[in-house]
Amino acid sequence: MTSARSRLNRRRFLANATALAGASTIALPGFAQKKDRPEKEVLKFGFIKLTDCVPLIIAYEKKYFDDEGLFVTLEAQANWKVLLDRVIDGQLDGAHMLAGQPLGASVGFGTKADVITAFSMDLNGNAITVSNAVWKEMKPLLPMEDGRVKHPIKADVLKKVVDKYKQQGKPFKMGMVFPVSTHNYELRYWLAAGGLKPGYYTAGDITGTSDADVLLSVTPPPQMPATLEAGTINGYCVGEPWNQQAVFKGIGVPVITDYEIWKNNPEKVFGVTRGWAEQNPKTHIAVVKALIRACMWLDASMANRVEAVKLLSKSNYVGADEEVIGNSMTGTFEYEKGDKRPLPDFNVFFRYHATYPFYSDAIWYLTQMRRWGQITENKPDSWYFETAKKVYRPEIYMQAAKALVAEGKAKESDFPMKSDGYRGPQEGFIDGIVYDAKKPNDYLRKFKIGLKADKSV
Template identity: 70%
Template sequence: MLHRLSPRRLSSLGLALGLLSAPLLHAAEPEKAELKLGFIKLTDMAPLAIAYEKGYFEDEGLYVTLEAQANWKVLLDRVIDGELDGAHMLSGQPLGATIGFGTKADVVTAFTMDLNGNAITVSNDVWQAMKPQVPMADGKPVHPIKADALRPVIEQYAVAGKPFNLGMVFPVSTHNYELRYWLAAGGINPGYYAPHKGDISGQIDAQALLSVTPPPQMPATLEAGTISGYSVGEPWNQAAVFKGIGVPVVADYAIRRNMSEKVFGVSRSWAQANPETHKRLIKALIRAGKWLDADDNANRAEAVEILSRPEYVGADAKVIANSMTGTFEFEKGDKREVPDFNVFFRYHATYPYYSDAIWYLTQMRRWGQIADAKPDDWYVQTAKRVFLPEIYRQAAAELVAEGHAQASDFPPADEDGFREPLADTIDGVVYDGHQPNAYLQQFSIGLKGDRTL
């Protein structure tokens, strides 16, 4: 837990003594100035750490305690119960809660914390079995590696009567949907959920069995042989490389690129009771995201040092740096330039796009978490209920007026909340958020139309 004066605060105690000649004027005071925010020990919690360490929260008159949480369910429950004012969340969590998959509650977001940032890792044994099916060039695997190379391995497990177990971090996590997307693109059925029948295992008709493992436990669970691979955020893929126990085979930016990965979530009741506080939090987080991507990632080395501290991610700085500084190591020694592995601000990363929300909802439908067909308008209205760009725009406008940002840093005022259709996917399937049902119809594996389990 962090509850101390940040370096920025310590260096500017003159503010408390009235020595600032031109204080920043706000239209209203925050409804709540003392805040407790939650996070999971992953590198994409970075905007929270940077907003704290650089004094951006304090610039907004907010005094924040950052507290690591045990897992995603505990984090979500504590936001809903009011024990946390807000938190670093999986993009699917506010959506899943709102539609009632798992916990039923109104949770909203006005800020996307990052794009990309995940990978899929397999054990050394599985990698050696995959490798003969992987195209090679100059003695190195050709990326992106598709799940086609994994299919014969899974078939061998089935012949031997052995389950093929994979880990992901939470049923509504990006990692779950990315792992399922990658497997299905290679002709492997990752299984279905049937909550209306009381089956929330996600393993109906599965050729690969996916189950929840908390992120920091992924490497140890892989090493123990309980799972044969996993989908997780950093630094837990690079940790497998450093420990020599596994090989990341694909980064999520190659599965589907530049879509919301984590968000900053609050309960709807909290947002309604604390509109000024909420806006100020978003302002501080926008500044943090901007700092993280400034000058072609020039600040990332400093960010790595901050994140490596035990109160944040608490992993070796060398492991964190492998992805945060624009490179990524796949097979040990095969380090490649991946400047967009973690994106915190460019490509309008912090803006809460409706189309990002709709993609998550399509995946919930595809894998049975949404049991029945929904019209396109349902997807749009659900996205608008949960993702709140109007609050983001208020925060952005104040940052521009204060000189902390430029209008060109943000999406134009006339945009409709939808990114351009995305064609850069591992299977070539085009995603257009305006047409969720037409998008689902393109997949051979997955629920679509009126199909139910």
């Protein structure tokens, strides 16, 4: 991997050559001739070893960052907390983040900081896996279709297993990757839709296990399979390739994907601090341009996906077997060993305006933070709208999109040019509830399990 420093030296050489050329007609690379250069050229971005870090990998490997005059180093991080802390203190310029992290920081849950996003990295990509022992108890209770278990699997079947654990005086434990992660909210959503209480966050219980039927705890993504195999947890919700790894190793069974919990749900974002964005507006737009191009490339063909799988399998990126990564990245998903089914939209990077940072995506996360007690007090609808606009920045995204259109690298039809930042009312949830981002408190009132209005734990 070429170092950022050596690339910078090449950039300086070209810049000097431009100055020496004066009015001559020496042909130089496009970025060397640009007057509107990024404020900061050498950048370090963080990521977690998950399949959906791939837009950063492709932007780097395909030299889309280079095309923008950016010299980027990518660095794997130990866990989501370390990653967020390093962005906040400036050790990283930006990072692959959980969609809830900029929002959680903004409202002061866990860490208080001004973090924003102008780019959504993907849709879908997570699943819920249970141990072989739990699956052995669930499977006989499930309907069959053509000799296979019928999907999607609802949590009301798991409830019967959890009730049995309770009767035996045994806790039922599940892992998720971070308190403000999509995985936490998706797992909670699925459990609650099946009549299981996933617990509440309170001032005295920052673990979120108050009044819980299922005890949820944090485990870093790459450690999920080993933690399940050790028997420390009975199941988990995580991104790929760590569900398919459980199948590959024969230690667990994925029972449902997030696509089946909420069709085309937003997953990761690219996050930076507000201060960094204000100091480096041209750099920020350049980064978003490169990432948009990467996501376009990823959804352009299956051949590109296969190439991406090979890149992700490298030890400095995700480091899992190609077969494991390819199981979900190439349009299929394997539940039980040998039960591989088509799931073409399990990983979406550009289709359905996946890269646009919709306010409605932000508001959904905020409603779930309120539902489970991370936001302790009732908030008016206006608070949800204002907080979303503070953190999610589609106007920055659109500057990058329009620049790509002007350069002939994208078409206007690729982007939601006339969007007000909101998707329309969304269906496709496991419990049949319709989500309307313009009515967040009405949405919260629809749930049987969870906080609403002025309720507290």
